[in-house]
Amino acid sequence: MILQGRVVRKRVSLGSKSEHEALVLVTADGEEYRLRRQEGNPFRDPELDVLEGKRIECEGIVRDGLVIMTQWSVLG
Amino acid sequence: MTVNKVIVTNLAVLQGKYSAGFRRVRDAIARLIAADKKRGLTTLHVAIDSAVDMRSAGGSPVTTASDRRQAKAAIDAVWTAYTPDYLMILGAPDVVPMQILRNPTRGDGDANVPSDLPYACAAPYSSDPSAFLGPTRVVGRLPDLLGGTNPAYLVSLLGTAARYRMRPREAFQRYLGLSAQVWQASTALSLAKVFGNSTALQTTPPRGPNWTNAQLARRAHFINCHGAESSPQYYGQPDGKEEYPVAHEAARLKRKVSNGTVIAAECCYGAQLYDPQDSAGQAGICSTYLADGAYGFFGSTTIAYGPSEGNGQADLICQFFLDSVLNGASLGRATLEARQRFVALYTHLDPTDLKTLTQFYLLGDPSIQAVGAVPHALSRTKAFKSAFKGAKTTTGGRAFRRERLARTGTNLARSVGATRPVKTRPPTHVTRALNAIAKESRIKELSRQSYAVSFPTSASSGDMKQFAATRRGRSVYVLFGEKITPDKVKRVVALAATVEDGKIVHMRRVHSR
Known part of the structure; x- marks a missing residue:
């Protein structure tokens, strides 16, 4: 699946054992997807940190509000 | 025939996943049943998609593998027909689906909660998690790989179980x-x-x-x-x-x-x-x-x-x-x-x-x-060995345990309450109290949620009558907030006020990990 949107940092899994800050893709229609690089650390991935604040297009597997990205590009 | 253990699966799905390799799975199931027999367990294999198997169980076959309502009804029918000591679900959720329950902690990121708990309960199909507070059945799932096509994984797990x-x-x-x-x-x-x-x-x-x-x-x-x-x-x-x-x-x-x-x-x-x-x-x-x-x-x-x-x-x-x-x-x-x-x-x-x-x-x-459980000394006596040939416990031992577990689960279902999210706003004094604690604890508010607490009517029988009146007006109000720790780490804190008839009776502060 291919998605486009802006990458923001948000606190997720609120109140749970694994509550943490994560990069979230917010699409033009307001849908939110947590971003993960396939085989990347789901909690903190320096390779994805550089995407914060940028508009990207990404391709990957979508599972219940999560995108497991296989590739991506920065749109601006 | 007394059935001690039932293996439930969807044969058509397994056949579809493994094609010619399905024969290896079927043989592995047969080996497990044979091994169970040597251990004194009579095991029955029931295909919940089979009209014949389900007719024997007095239920309807599953016609759509992913249909959770059908799967729950089929497994309930199997349980009622055979009242086994053990029920083993064979396969991943793409073979026998997990039940999808409403997430009680909505907002934490999980859309819902996939669960096998309903299969362990006599309560009928529901997506409301509070319908399943009284589990009575011994249930486990021996999974294959989701989307798998090579039977080796499942055959291996069945082999481990057979040789245990x-x-x-x-x-x-x-x-x-x-x-x-x-x-x-x-x-x-x-x-x-x-x-x-x-x-x-x-x-x-x-x-x-x-x-x-x-x-x-x-x-x-x-x-x-x-x-x-x-x-x-x-x-x-x-x-x-x-x-x-x-x-x-x-x-x-x-x-x-x-x-x-x-x-x-x-x-x-x-x-x-x-x-x-x-x-x-x-x-x-x-x-x-x-x-x-x-x-x-x-x-x-x-x-x-x-x-x-x-x-x-x-x-x-x-x-x-x-x-x-x-x-x-x-x-x-x-x-x-x-x-x-x-x-x-x-x-x-x-x-x-x-x-x-x-x-x-x-x-x-x-x-x-x-x-291995430590057997009682009585089981070492000649008279015991004579009465229960080759056994370390009496034949009634497991039956008594199942009776106790069924009683405990049934009593829990009849007596325990659960919270359900509601849209009502908390009373002003509760809001004020939560706000005051949040301010004193330097917690920045993120969201609020109200919950009604409800109990089954059977929860107010006998000596429990004395609690019925106060329970009727019980509700829980939660403020989720954010706090920055001294080492600059953000932590979510939940402040929960339990209220009965308008009075705050209990407060709890839960920190995220």
Whole structure:
């Protein structure tokens, strides 16, 4: 699946054992997807940190509000 | 014919997944049934998609494999027809679906909670988790790989179950205890309760994920780390830092897990069955443990909960499971006892307690007794041996245990209350009290949620009548807020006020981990 949107940092899994800050893709229609690089650390991935604040297009597997990205590009 | 154990599966789906290889699965099921017979168990294989099998059970066949309502009705019919001591669901959720329950802690990121708990309850199909507070059935799931096409994995797990052997308690006394460093006090407390000490506790950081062969070979594993969806790794965390180094990973388990290992994992998504394609072909930690000879894995399908200090929620249900296993319960009975002990702790289950109950489940053959129970001295007498040829307990022993478990679950269903989210606003004085605590604790508000607490009418019989009036007006109001710790780490704090007839009767502050 291919998605486009802006990458923001948000606190997720609120109140749970694994509550943490994560990069979230917010699409033009307001849908939110947590971003993960396939085989990347789901909690903190320096390779994805550089995407914060940028508009990207990404391709990957979508599972219940999560995108497991296989590739991506920065749109601006 | 008395049936001790039922294996339920969807044969058409298994045939579709494995094509010609399905014959190997069918043969492996037959070998397990034969092995069960040698152990004194009469096992019946029921295809819930078979009109013939379901007619025998007095139920309707499943016509759409993913139809959860049909699957629940079929399994209920099978249970009612045969009242087995053990019910084993064979296959991943793409073979026999998990029930999808409403997430009691909505807003935490999980859309819903996939659960096998409803299969362990007599209550009919519902997506409301509070309908399943009284589990009575011994149930476990022996999974294949989601989306799998090679039967080798499932054949291997069926073989492990067929060849299983009981071991003495001492074989499980040396354990592997893994914890995120930030939770080490809580994990140490859990280990001390289950094993009598916490000396073998390992934390990440500084250690992990390259655990030694000797550590991984221990037969009891207790894991309290972070976990994530579709991830073959668990993660640690140092005190006061937002860093998540790898603590444990599936790829390092291969050929290092001892036959007979039993695992309890508190981690978020710790027992999630995901398609290995999500993770470049690597199956999850739970699936890998089972492939490597573990007998059972007790863990969560979704985001799990625990208090910042001491023990609660995930800590407790995992402790209860291992405690029962070490005391000689079958893995399925240990699961049922853990669920019942957990529910019995409360007058009503708040949203995080309710989620804990629904999300933890057993992966493994529920009839496996990993640890031998210590028999009574009477069983060594000649007269006993003569009366119960070849047995270490009376033939009524398991039947009595099932009767006790059914009674306990039935009583819980009749007496325990649960919270349901409602749209009502809290009374002004409650809002004021929550605001005052939030201000004093320097908590920045994120959201609020109101819950009604409801009890079954049977919960007010006998001496419980005296509590009926106050319960009627009981509700819970939660303020979720954010607090910055002195070391600049953001922590979510939940302030919960329990109110009865307009009066605040209890307050609790729960910190995220």
